[in-house]
Amino acid sequence: xxxxxxxxxxxxxxxxxxxxxxxxxEAGDGEGVDSLLDPLHAAxxxxxxxxxxxxxxxxxxxxxxxxxxxxxxxxxxEGIREEVVEAMPRExxxxxxxxxxxxxxxxxxxxxxxxxxxxxxxxLEDADRVAVEQAxxxxxxxxxxxxxxxxxxxxxxxxxxxxxxxxxxxxxLPDQFxxxxxxxxxxxxxxxxxxxxxxxxxREARLRDITExxxxxxxxxxxxxxxxxxxNQYHLISCxxxxxxxxLVGVITIDDAxxxxxxxxxxxxxxxxxxxxxxxxxxxPVETVKQRLPWLVVNLFTASLSALVISQxxxxxxxxxxxxxxxxxxxxxxxxxxTQSLAVAVRALATRDLTRANAARVVRRELLAGMMNxxxxxxxxxxxxxxxxxxxxxxxxxxLAMIVNQIVxxxxxxxxxxxxxxxxxxxxxxxxxxxxxxxxxxxxxxFLGLATVMLx
Amino acid sequence: xxxxxxxxxxxxxxxxxxxxxxxxxEAGDGEGVDSLLDPLHAAxxxxxxxxxxxxxxxxxxxxxxxxxxxxxxxxxxEGIREEVVEAMPRExxxxxxxxxxxxxxxxxxxxxxxxxxxxxxxxLEDADRVAVEQAxxxxxxxxxxxxxxxxxxxxxxxxxxxxxxxxxxxxxLPDQFxxxxxxxxxxxxxxxxxxxxxxxxxREARLRDITExxxxxxxxxxxxxxxxxxxNQYHLISCxxxxxxxxLVGVITIDDAxxxxxxxxxxxxxxxxxxxxxxxxxxxPVETVKQRLPWLVVNLFTASLSALVISQxxxxxxxxxxxxxxxxxxxxxxxxxxTQSLAVAVRALATRDLTRANAARVVRRELLAGMMNxxxxxxxxxxxxxxxxxxxxxxxxxxLAMIVNQIVxxxxxxxxxxxxxxxxxxxxxxxxxxxxxxxxxxxxxxFLGLATVMLx
Numbered sequence: 001x002x003x004x005x006x007x008x009x010x011x012x013x014x015x016x017x018x019x020x021x022x023x024x025x026e027a028g029d030g031e032g033v034d035s036l037l038d039p040l041h042a043a044x045x046x047x048x049x050x051x052x053x054x055x056x057x058x059x060x061x062x063x064x065x066x067x068x069x070x071x072x073x074x075x076x077x078e079g080i081r082e083e084v085v086e087a088m089p090r091e092x093x094x095x096x097x098x099x100x101x102x103x104x105x106x107x108x109x110x111x112x113x114x115x116x117x118x119x120x121x122x123x124l125e126d127a128d129r130v131a132v133e134q135a136x137x138x139x140x141x142x143x144x145x146x147x148x149x150x151x152x153x154x155x156x157x158x159x160x161x162x163x164x165x166x167x168x169x170x171x172x173l174p175d176q177f178x179x180x181x182x183x184x185x186x187x188x189x190x191x192x193x194x195x196x197x198x199x200x201x202x203r204e205a206r207l208r209d210i211t212e213x214x215x216x217x218x219x220x221x222x223x224x225x226x227x228x229x230x231x232n233q234y235h236l237i238s239c240x241x242x243x244x245x246x247x248l249v250g251v252i253t254i255d256d257a258x259x260x261x262x263x264x265x266x267x268x269x270x271x272x273x274x275x276x277x278x279x280x281x282x283x284x285p286v287e288t289v290k291q292r293l294p295w296l297v298v299n300l301f302t303a304s305l306s307a308l309v310i311s312q313x314x315x316x317x318x319x320x321x322x323x324x325x326x327x328x329x330x331x332x333x334x335x336x337x338x339t340q341s342l343a344v345a346v347r348a349l350a351t352r353d354l355t356r357a358n359a360a361r362v363v364r365r366e367l368l369a370g371m372m373n374x375x376x377x378x379x380x381x382x383x384x385x386x387x388x389x390x391x392x393x394x395x396x397x398x399x400l401a402m403i404v405n406q407i408v409x410x411x412x413x414x415x416x417x418x419x420x421x422x423x424x425x426x427x428x429x430x431x432x433x434x435x436x437x438x439x440x441x442x443x444x445x446x447f448l449g450l451a452t453v454m455l456x
Numbered sequence: 457x458x459x460x461x462x463x464x465x466x467x468x469x470x471x472x473x474x475x476x477x478x479x480x481x482e483a484g485d486g487e488g489v490d491s492l493l494d495p496l497h498a499a500x501x502x503x504x505x506x507x508x509x510x511x512x513x514x515x516x517x518x519x520x521x522x523x524x525x526x527x528x529x530x531x532x533x534e535g536i537r538e539e540v541v542e543a544m545p546r547e548x549x550x551x552x553x554x555x556x557x558x559x560x561x562x563x564x565x566x567x568x569x570x571x572x573x574x575x576x577x578x579x580l581e582d583a584d585r586v587a588v589e590q591a592x593x594x595x596x597x598x599x600x601x602x603x604x605x606x607x608x609x610x611x612x613x614x615x616x617x618x619x620x621x622x623x624x625x626x627x628x629l630p631d632q633f634x635x636x637x638x639x640x641x642x643x644x645x646x647x648x649x650x651x652x653x654x655x656x657x658x659r660e661a662r663l664r665d666i667t668e669x670x671x672x673x674x675x676x677x678x679x680x681x682x683x684x685x686x687x688n689q690y691h692l693i694s695c696x697x698x699x700x701x702x703x704l705v706g707v708i709t710i711d712d713a714x715x716x717x718x719x720x721x722x723x724x725x726x727x728x729x730x731x732x733x734x735x736x737x738x739x740x741p742v743e744t745v746k747q748r749l750p751w752l753v754v755n756l757f758t759a760s761l762s763a764l765v766i767s768q769x770x771x772x773x774x775x776x777x778x779x780x781x782x783x784x785x786x787x788x789x790x791x792x793x794x795t796q797s798l799a800v801a802v803r804a805l806a807t808r809d810l811t812r813a814n815a816a817r818v819v820r821r822e823l824l825a826g827m828m829n830x831x832x833x834x835x836x837x838x839x840x841x842x843x844x845x846x847x848x849x850x851x852x853x854x855x856l857a858m859i860v861n862q863i864v865x866x867x868x869x870x871x872x873x874x875x876x877x878x879x880x881x882x883x884x885x886x887x888x889x890x891x892x893x894x895x896x897x898x899x900x901x902x903f904l905g906l907a908t909v910m911l912x
Contacts, residue, residue, distance in 0.1 A: 015811070015812050015813065018813045041670060041689075041690055043689050043690055043691075044689075047808075047809070048813075050809065050814075051809070051811060051813040051814040052813065052814070053814075053817055163655075164655055167652075167655045167656040168655075168656055168657070168658060170656060173652065173656055174652075176650070176652065176693070177652050178634055178651075178652075178693070194632070195634075195651035195652060195655055196623075196629065196630075196632070196633050196634075196651060198655065199619075199620055199623045199624075199651055199654065199655065200623040200624055200626060200629055201624065202624060214497060232714065232718070233497075233499050233500075234497055234499055235499075235711045235714075237632070237634070237693070237710070254693070254710055254714075255691045258688065258710075258714060258717075261714075261718075262688065262717075265721040265725075266803055268725065269721075269724065269725055269728070269799050269802075269803055270799055270800070270803070272725075272799070273795045273796050273798065273799030273800075274792055274795065274796055275796045275799055275800060279799075279800050280800075280804075280809075281800060281801070281803075281804035281809050281810050281814070281818055282809070282814070283821070284821065285821050285824035285825040285828060286828075288821060288822075288825040289825050289828045289829055289832070292793065292796050292825065292829060293828075293829050293832050293833075295792065295796070296789055296792060296793055296796075296829055296832075296833055296862075297832075297833070297836065299788065299789050299792045300785065300789055300833060300836060300837060303784060303785040303788040303789055304785060304840075306784050306785070306788065307781045307782055307784065307785055308781075310780060310781035310784070311778065311781040314777045314778070314780075314781065317773070317777050317780050318774070318777045321770045321773050321774045322767065322770070324766060324770075324773050324780035324783075325763045325764075325766035325767040325770070326763055327780075328759060328762050328763065328766070328784065328787070328896065328900070329756065329759040329760060329762070329763055331784070332755065332759040332762065332892070332896060333752055333755050333756055333759055335791075335892075336730055336751065336752060336755045336888075336889070336892075337748065337752055339729045339730065339888070340729050340730055340731045340748045340751070340752075342729070343725050343726055343728070343729030343731055343735075344726070344729075344731060344735050344736075344737060345737070346725075347722055347725055347726070347737075348736075348737035352503075353503065353506065353507070353736075353737050353738070354737050355471070355507060356471050357471060357474045357504075357507040357508065358506075358507040358508070358509075358737070358738070361509055362737055365739070365740065365741050365744060366744075368741035369741040369744040369745050369748065372741060372742075372745045372749075373745055373748060373749050373752055376745070376749050376752075376753075377749075377752055377753070377756060380753065380756060381756060384760075406752075432792075432795070433792070436788070436791075436792075440784065440788060444784070
C-alpha cells in the first residue's frame with residue numbers, strides 16, 4: 001500500500017517524453033498524448049507547450065485542448081496564452097476558469113484581449129465574476145490584483161476548539177492556507193495564528209494568546225514590488241491585505257510573491273541589457289526585433305557621439321595611425337568596468353541594500369576602486385605600449401587615459417542608477433546604454449586628447 | 457484589546473531611525489540604542505548593521521553586541537558576519553546559536569573561519585552539534601546543507617485525531633511547518649498532508665486518504681539549484697529530503713529555497729557583468745578591486761585582439777581617416793545586440809525554458825532577428841553615411857558591416873551560453889566578455905575589410 005502512495009509522485013518532463021508526445025501528435029493519437037501528459041504536473045505541461053514549435057503546438061492543441069484545465073492555463077506564459085485560450089472549446093475554458101482562485105483568474109485576464117476577457121468573465125459564477133471585476137479595478141501591478149479573496153478568518157475571541165470546529169464545517173476553503181487571520185468586529189485584521197500553533201495547542205487555548213509575534217499587512221493599492229520585498233525580507237508565507245479603511249479584503253500567498261520577485265529579477269536583467277522586459281525565449285523573430293531594435297537605434301545615436309569625438313582628432317590620427325588601433329582598448333575596458341559597477345548598484349537598489357544611509361560611502365568606494373583598477377591596468381597597458389612601440393610617451397598616454405576612464409566608469413556605474421532612482425525611474429532602465437556611452441566617449445576623448453598634447 | 461494586538465506589527469527601518477541610532481551610538485547611550493532597535497525585525501537590524509560605516513558599526517557592536525540573537529546573526533550578510541561574531545561575548549553567541557534550527561546554524565558556519573566555527577560548534581547542545589556536523593558532511597551547495605532536521609512525521613496508518621493528539625503532546629516542534637510527512641516503517645516518506653487538510657477533516661479521517669495528489673522529495677546530495685528550481689516550478693512550500701537509501705533525513709522549507717533562488721539570480725547578473733559572484737554593496741574598495749580587476753585584465757587582452765585586427769588595416773585608415781571615427785559605431789551596436797541576445801538566453805537557461813527541445817528554434821529565431829535588426833540599422837546608418845559624406849560606397853560599407861555584425865552578435869549571444877552549458881559550465885560565466893570580444897573583432901574586421909575592398 002505504501003507503494004501505491006509513492007506512485008503519486010509526479011513524473012518529469014524530459015527529452016524522450018517530449019519526443020514521444022510529438023510522435024503521438026504526428027500520428028494523431030489522442031489517447032497516446034493523453035497517457036503521456038496525464039502524469040505530468042501542470043507546470044511541466046505548460047513548459048512543453050512553450051518549448052515545442054508553433055506548428056506542433058497547433059497540432060497538439062487540436063488533439064488535446066479539451067484536457068487543458070485551469071492550473072495548466074495559469075502556468076502558461078503570456079506569449080502563447082492567447083493562442084491556447086483560442087484553441088480551447090468554450091465549455092472546457094469555462095470549466096477551467098471556474099476551478100481557479102480569483103487571483104489566478106485575474107492573472108490570466110490581465111494578458112488577454114477584451115473579447116477573450118469577456119469570454120472568461122461570462123464563464124465565471126456570479127460571485128466570482130464580481131470578485132474578479134473588483135480585483136481588476138485595482139491598478140495594474142498592485143497588491144489588489146495579486147491577492148485572493150478566499151480567506152480563512154476567525155473572530156479574535158475564538159478558542160482553538162471553535163476554530164477547528166469551524167474549519168471542519170466549512171464548505172469552501174482555499175486550496176492552500178497557512179494561517180488563520182484574527183479580525184475584530186469591524187473586519188480589521190489584528191493578528192494571525194499559524195496552523196501549526198493551532199494544531200499543537202489544546203482546544204481550550206484562546207487564539208489571541210497564540211498569535212505570531214510579528215504581524216504585517218499590506219494595503220490593496222501597494223505596489224506588488226513592495227509586497228514581494230516584504231515577503232522576502234521578513235520570510236512571510238502569507239500576508240493579509242486591507243483596504244484604505246483598514247478592513248481585511250484579501251490575502252497574498254508566498255507563491256504569488258515569489259512570482260513577482262522572479263519577474264522583477266527578470267526585468268532587471270533584461271532592462272540592464274536593453275531588451276524589452278517582456279522578452280521571452282519563445283517569442284518569434286518579429287516580436288524579438290520589436291523589443292530590441294528601438295534600443296539598438298538609440299545606441300546608434302549614442303555611438304555617433306563617440307564618432308564625433310574621434311573625428312575631432314583626425315589630424316592626430318593621421319599623424320600616428322597606430323592610435324586608431326589602440327583607442328578601442330581604453331574604451332572597451334572602461335565599458336566592462338562600468339558594467340561591473342552598474343550590476344552591483346542595480347542589484348543593491350533592487351534588494352534595498354543601497355539606500356541614503358550608505359550611498360555616499362558606496363560612491364566613495366567606487367571612486368577608490370576605480371582608481372586602483374585604473375592604476376593596475378595602466379601599469380600593464382602602459383608597459384606593453386612602451387615595449388611594443390618603444391615609445392615612453394605612448395605608454396604614458398595609454399596609462400593615463402586608462403586611469404581616467406576607469407574612474408569615470410566606476411562612478412558612472414553607480415551614479416547613473418542612483419540618479420534614475422532619485423528621479424523615480426527604474427534604475428535598470430537604459431543604465432547600460434548611458435554608462436557605455438559615457439565610457440566610450442570619455443575613453444576616446446581622454447586617449448586622443450592626451451595623445452594630441454603629448455605625442456604631436 | 458484589539459489595539460494591543462495591532463501594536464505587535466513591527467516598525468520599519470527608515471532614515472530617521474538610522475540617524476537616531478547613530479546619534480545614540482555616538483552618545484554612548486546603550487539604552488537608547490536598545491529602545492530604537494528592539495521593535496525592529498531581525499532582518500532590518502541586519503540591514504542597518506550592513507548599511508552603516510565600519511567605524512559606526514564597531515561602536516554600535518561595542519554598545520549592543522550582547523543583544524544580538526540567532527535570528528539577527530542568520531540575517532547578516534556574509535561580508536560582515538565574521539566581524540559581528542568576533543564582537544559578540546562568548547555566552548551571548550552560545551545562546552544565539554542554540555536558538556537556531558540546524559539549517560540556519562549550518563548556513564552561518566559555512567562562511568566562518570575554522571576557529572569561529574569551533575566556537576559555535578562547542579556552544580551547541582550535543583544532539584544539535586551532531587546534526588550540524590552531519591549536515592556539514594554533505595557537499596557545499598547541496599540539499600543536505602539546506603535542510604533542517606527538525607521534522608514532523610506520522611506513520612501512514614494514523615488518523616487525523618492521532619496526529620492532533622501527537623502534535624499537542626510534542627515537546628519540540630519546528631518554528632514553522634506546513635505539512636505532516638507520512639512515513640512507512642522504514643522511514644521512507646510516502647506522501648504528505650497539509651495542515652489545512654488536517655484541520656478541516658474529522659478526527660476519524662485517515663491521513664493517507666487526505667494526502668496531496670502531488671508529492672515530491674529530493675535527495676540530500678542534490679544540488680541546491682535543482683531544489684530551488686523544483687520549489688519554483690511546482691510551487692512547493694516544503695519538501696522532504698531523503699538519503700541514498702530513500703530514508704527521510706530532513707525537510708527543506710520555502711524560505712531556504714527562496715534564498716537560493718535569490719542568490720542564483722544575483723550570481724547570474726553579477727557573472728554576466730564579469731564581477732565575482734560574491735560582490736556585495738557593503739564590500740570595501742580592496743575587496744571590490746579583487747573581484748573586478750581579474751576580469752578587467754582578461755578584457756585588456758581580448759580588447760588587444762581588436763587592436764590587432766585594426767592594425768592590419770593601418771594603410772586603409774591612413775588613406776581615409778574618417779574610417780577611424782566610424783568604426784566604433786559598428787562595433788558598439790554589435791556589442792549591445794550581443795548583450796540583448798545573451799541576457800534572454802542566460803535567463804532562459806536559468807529557468808530551464810531553453811532546452812534541447814527548442815534550442816535549434818531559438819538559434820534560428822536569433823539568426824532571423826539579427827538579420828532584420830541588421831537591415832534596419834544598415835538603412836539608417838548607410839543613409840547617414842551617404843548624406844554626411846556624400847559617398848555611396850561609404851554608406852554601403854557601413855550598412856553591410858552592420859548587417860554582418862548584427863548577425864554575429866545575435867548568434868554569439870545565444871551560442872556562447874548554450875556551448876558553456878553543454879560543457880557543464882555556468883552559462884553566465886564570462887559570456888559577456890566572450891560576446892563583446894566577438895562583436896568588437898567582427899565589427900572592426902567587417903567594416904575595415906569591406907572598406908579596404910570597396911573604398912581604396
